[in-house]
Amino acid sequence: MDQVSWLKRRKPGIKDAKKRDMPDGLWRKCEGCGEIVYHKELERNLWTCSKCGSHFRITADKYRDILTDEGSFVELLTGLESIDPLGFVDSKKYTDRLEAARKKTGRNSAVLTGSARLGGRLAMMAILDFNFLGGSMGSVMGEKIARLTRMAIEEHVPLITLSSTGGARMQEGILSLMQMAKTSAMLARLHDAGLLHIAIQAHPTTGGVTASFASLGDVIIAEPGALIGFAGPRVIQQTIREELPEGFQRAEFLMEHGMIDMVVHRKELKSAVVKVLDFFSDDRDRSEDTLGQARRQGL
Numbered sequence: 325m326d327q328v329s330w331l332k333r334r335k336p337g338i339k340d341a342k343k344r345d346m347p348d349g350l351w352r353k354c355e356g357c358g359e360i361v362y363h364k365e366l367e368r369n370l371w372t373c374s375k376c377g378s379h380f381r382i383t384a385d386k387y388r389d390i391l392t393d394e395g396s397f398v399e400l401l402t403g404l405e406s407i408d409p410l411g412f413v414d415s416k417k418y419t420d421r422l423e424a425a426r427k428k429t430g431r432n433s434a435v436l437t438g439s440a441r442l443g444g445r446l447a448m449m450a451i452l453d454f455n456f457l458g459g460s461m462g463s464v465m466g467e468k469i470a471r472l473t474r475m476a477i478e479e480h481v482p483l484i485t486l487s488s489t490g491g492a493r494m495q496e497g498i499l500s501l502m503q504m505a506k507t508s509a510m511l512a513r514l515h516d517a518g519l520l521h522i523a524i525q526a527h528p529t530t531g532g533v534t535a536s537f538a539s540l541g542d543v544i545i546a547e548p549g550a551l552i553g554f555a556g557p558r559v560i561q562q563t564i565r566e567e568l569p570e571g572f573q574r575a576e577f578l579m580e581h582g583m584i585d586m587v588v589h590r591k592e593l594k595s596a597v598v599k600v601l602d603f604f605s606d607d608r609d610r611s612e613d614t615l616g617q618a619r620r621q622g623l
């Protein structure tokens with residue numbers, strides 16, 4: 325059989341399928357620039373592309389490892405699990421979705437909560453996991469964040485939240501929306517106690533989480549290129565029927581417009597957080613600590 329007729333006889337799609345079929349875990353395609361990146365190199369760069377700087381989405385466990393001092397993280401509030409208060413069914417049962425998310429992530433909620441040290445400083449930490457139903461906030465996430473915030477007040481330590489989420493969890497209806505008020509109220513108590521909340525926003529931070537605790541940081545840090553907003557750009561464009569400006573709802577755009585304080589590359593994220601913790605802590609040189617002092621005096 326000559327080559328031409330062999331090519332014609334081939335089933336369509338075989339070549340493409342083979343091309344895409346790269347061994348999982350060895351190589352990843354960068355969604356930013358299309359470059360194929362070796363897994364080991366990605367890991368060295370904390371899952372950011374060395375060519376274009378794109379930040380890949382990572383799990384809560386990886387953020388924990390990147391941000392906290394080795395071996396210092398103690399997981400807290402592990403016993404809370406979602407129930408299905410509405411008996412919600414869309415294309416699948418909510419209970420089945422929960423079960424699949426538990427299997428996929430090895431955790432039983434969309435947020436990892438605990439205490440940890442960062443640069444030697446103790447803090448309470450909540451890290452959302454996008455792999456668990458899109459990091460959506462249901463009753464359990466709201467309750468865990470509220471309880472963790474209360475622990476931060478009792479222990480008199482700062483709170484750090486890291487968000488990566490699609491927003492409120494629709495399968496829990498109004499109960500999930502109530503978590504916005506609950507977390508916000510508890511954060512107001514943290515504020516009244518003169519304690520620091522650092523809110524980190526990773527890609528994407530949207531919906532009810534943006535409209536509550538993720539935007540209530542005393543200092544808000546975002547990862548480069550992160551989409552941050554309440555409603556998505558498509559919904560807004562369709563509603564106002566106007567072209568949106570370039571870079572709309574991206575971290576850099578939001579910093580330019582005063583919504584966030586810093587855009588920090590993941591490789592610099594820990595040192596940036598530690599700097600902020602140092603700056604607001606009580607035990608540093610008081611003469612430099614003007615902001616901290618102003619804070620304690622309630623100014």
Ligand SMILES: [Zn+2]
Pocket residue numbers: 354355356357358359373374375376377378
């Ligand atoms: Zn890239």
